[in-house]
Amino acid sequence: MSEQRVIVVGGGLAGLAATIRIAEQGIPVDLFSMVPVKRSHSVCAQGGINAANDVARQQGYSEYQHFDETLIGGDYLADQGPVLEMANFAPKIIDLLDRMGVPFNRTSEGYRALRLFGGSLFKRTHFSGASTGQQLLYALDEQVRRFAAEGKVKMYEFWEFLWPVTEGEGEDKRCVGIIGQDMRTMQIRAFRGDAVVMATGGCGLVFGKSTNSVICTGGAASRCYQAGAWYGNPEMIQVHPTAIPGADKCRLMSESARGEGGRVWVPRQKGDTRKPTDIPENERWYFLEERYPDYGNLVPRDIATREIFDVCVNDGMGVDGENQVYLDLTHMERDYLNSRLGAILDIYDKFVGEDPRETPMRIFPAVHYSMGGLWTKHTPGDAVPGEPRAVVHKPGDSAPIDADLGHGMKFCAPDNMMTNIEGLYAFGEVNFAYHGATRLGANALLSCIFDGLFCGMSVSKYVTEGKPKQHPASGVDQSVFDKFVAAEQGKMDTLLSGSETGASDPDTNPYTIANELGVIMTEASTVVKTEEGLEKCLAKIRELRERFSRVRLGDGGAWTNQSLSFTRAVGDMIAIGEAIAKGGLLRKESRGSHYRTDYPDRDDVNFLKTTVAEYAPGGDDECNIFYREVDTRFIKPRPRTYGKTDDSQSKKTQEKAEAQA
Amino acid sequence: MDNDSxxxxxxxxxxxxxxxxxxxVPIGIxxxxxxxxxASIAWGAVNSRGSQHVSAGTIESVGEITARxxxxxQHDVTFINNMPFLILIEVSLWLGIGFHAILGVYYARTGKSNTSRYAYQDNWRYSLQRLTGYIAIxxxxxxxxxxxxxWTFLSPTDTPWSHEQAASTFALALKGKVSGIxxxxxxxxxxxxxxxTASVYHLANGLWTAAITWGLTVSEAAQRRWGYACAGLGxxxxxxxxxxLIGFLLLDVSSAQKIEHDLHAGHGSMVETEPHAADETQPLAEAR
Amino acid sequence: MSKQAPQQGRTIRFRIKRCDGPGKPSYWQEFDIVPEKNANIISCLKQIAETPVTVQGEKTTPVVWDSGCLEEVCGACTMVINGGVRQSCTGLIDVLAPNNGDTITLEPMSKFPVVRDLWVDRQRLFHNLERVKAWVPIDNTYSLGAGPKESPDSQATHYKLSECMSCGCCLEACPQFNIEEDESKWDESFIGAHAISQARLFNNHETGKQLKDERLEELSGKGGVGDCGNAQNCVKVCPKEIPLTESIAAMGRATTIHAVKSFFSGKK
Structure with a gap:
């Protein structure tokens, strides 16, 4: 038994939580990460982590309502069982993090403080300043370091995942390890694992500039996809409404800024050149508050994003005529801001050179999160809901389902969050499971840790009781692994063979190809999509793929060749980009983050379905799309309006035009 | 070496x-x-009792201030010299200095000054602490x-010091000549x-850092306040x-010799107030 | 805001210290760049990677450097810029090189072994966190209720200490922390301000306290807090403004008390 091992790829919240859970079950874990795990992208999460809590509960909130909010937030595209389980499990996660020493903000009496977040009218977001992701990641990092010191976990930092190793075909196909590459020595090696957990995050870099870290290429997920794993809802990409545009990336300005009272506005007067602080209250247009009186600035992200986009791009009302609106915190107490939001205000200060405590911030939407990802299975839990509920769940209504373990998803079932390839799991942002068509703010940290802890048990059950029990990876013939190593070596040699020191012909330059991919993807497949735009995007992707086949690296070296790693990822980004664009093209409706001007309404009849992309090399397109039913056992989809007023944009614009005339 | 480490x-x-x-303790004290x-060579000027054992004639020739x-x-030096178990005090002092010096050099060698890159005041203090330590040794x-x-051969002035004629011999050791320099x-x-200067800096700064090392001053404010105190002490x-130093440099050696001669002559009968004749014995330095 | 608007379209020069790998000699290369709007060091390095041609017209390999979040929370992109250590993502070109012809010098951190060019291996930094057992020794990850209550003041202190992103600025600027390529000597070399501060963080935690004595033993030994020379550069270069010198003093106090207690309780 002791020779069994599990491989975890990715050292963010999901990967670390999984590592801890699995190692705790007595199964040694090999943890692979392209960066020291403490530098994983989870550090960038700012706002907080959602969970039902005692205060909200006594105001009429419940786990069930959290579940309900998450579903409608995601426009009902998520399978309901796993979401229910996640919402029910959430309070346990907060308690555990608390025990691990996460410095959650506190009330004066010493309890965990709460803040308001998008998509809810209740304070249910736990937070640690404005760098909650960082604080949670550090807590898990510390526990993993402890396990590593005790020899239960072996760390492979600066190792890149190249490919999953599988044996068998069809039904028998099973993942038995990975091929990895040391990013310093460039050594390519096979590692055996009785199960492989992918926890490699999102793919923001497909869009060039996003709020993501430079490592978030989606390369690892793409490699699994190209190895036969299905990719679910690729078109569901969240564009965060508030980011600071920059030359290298767009920096996130957390939703918590609005949760704590930040207000979004533009001058009512088009082309107003006054300083924002000189513009009187009645000459400011708080368009979100005006259009959504209930939720105000805290409507879900896709809605806020579209409204900002609309105001700037369609109405031309952006500040200084540019694509930017004000996010204003200047009406709030300095000390309060510092204790609640200090970290993000410092980011703004450092990168823009203006103090957001004094001057309203200038922000614009940016690509932020991939709701889509590797398609995963699960075993439904024991709840028998009967007909899906059509009544709107209101505050104070008693929850029809209690919050006990295993109602939504069966605890310890081996296939929870397993991809269509046996033994290959996908945890956290890299899977498609929880957030449907839009993720609610402060649910990402939750889903990552939930996967690690809850589904980590599934991995250990699979390893100890599933196929690996009789046929451990250690018994798989070495030739299986050698074959995969040789394949990766071959791919690398091909890339290097075309290298030329200092090569910079834009036609075949990997950096240029990546930039062009980012531009077209952002243009065609983010806030507003059209058939025409997506067709153009797919044509461009075909062009880029052809150019990539002739790519020339500027570095042919055999030591710490960063160009090689990047170039390889560019090829993988092209593959994912195609799935994103094609998924968007074929989804002829608007749902959550996916907004088609040519199909502006949600179409539950035809598209209350999961998009599944399957890699199909050889053709002009390398992506097959098919659909699967969404599990809607619990709640019947209802319109997603967030109480928008009739005061339509066109009417407003008209009024303004009149006023100007 | 292995055993040592x-x-x-x-x-x-x-x-x-x-x-x-x-x-x-003991070095700083x-x-x-x-x-x-x-410093009494300078501040003795305000000590009216300083000249009480000097003859009126001498006072007249050297002046009241110098006599004081x-x-x-000389009174202070004599007092120290007459302390019981002086040798024990001296030995423990030398041991203390030796211990502090040897370990200090060992510790100082673990660091690498980087004031050229990080020219912060505190960083200069750090580097100076090590430099002044070496100088002080x-x-x-x-x-x-x-x-x-x-071991006067070590000195370019090659002059011995005597605790009986503490001021004049030290002034000579410092200046090398009876008159001028x-x-x-x-x-x-x-x-x-x-x-x-290095020794004083080393002590004052050492006191400041010791408070951090021992954990007496934890907060930045406490460190700042104690910093003022140490700067004041320094x-x-x-x-x-x-x-x-200035006092000794300005001291007229022959005047000092006269005074010391007075004091020395009267040593056996310190209570006497009768002044001795200035020319009874040759000053020690001239006797050489 | 009386700062002068930097000239758009200006050319600036990068002077970069490069090294092809461990044991290889370092050499300097210069690149001219027309920075984008709102450029930072990272975006300029990307430009160089796209067109790696030196000032002399020599084609070369793209410069290798480490980076991650680009928001100054991951610590990866730390390097020595114009002689001082900092993150390169916050290195705004408009501030560092506002005029045509300005030069920016980039070097790898000097206290860690170079992997290649500007990328260094900071494994020792993480190893030192292990030395002080920088974690809360929880029993397990099962549901056992909430953690200890905490006052807002105490939380504020802990949060500040917990913001350390292990970037290594404090170590780069520290005259007492010096490069040590021999891993077997790490445990006896100066542990660094970051680890001392983490020891303080966990010694203050209700559950973290259980390992207090072990942490203080480590800090009392060779390479511990006693090796600090109080140059206090650490606190000045810390991008997160963590009160590192207070942590050092606090651990100085704790080790003093620990030693006195051990002396009288006869444990050692």
């Missing part, structure tokens, strides 16, 4: 703290006392060797100036040190 490692904390402590004594200065200084050795042990004297004086000690 083994010992060092086993008692690492204790040695570190003893090193810190030895800089204060002694330095304070020593500078006070020496030399008288006070050489200076104290030279000081003790030439004056206490009589020799080239060697300039070198020695400069070295004394640098050495004593400034005070610097005044003592420099004033004694």
């Amino acid at each position: 083994g010992f060092m490692n086993r008692h690492y904390f204790l040695l570190r703290r003893l090193h810190s402590l030895s800089g204060i 002694f330095l304070l006392n020593h500078l006070l004594t020496n 200065q030399v008288g006070t200084f 050489f200076y104290i050795f030279y000081h003790v060797a030439t004056l206490r042990w009589g 020799s080239a060697g004297g300039i070198a020695v004086s400069l070295f004394y100036f640098i050495g004593v 400034a005070g000690l610097m005044v003592l040190a420099w004033s004694s």
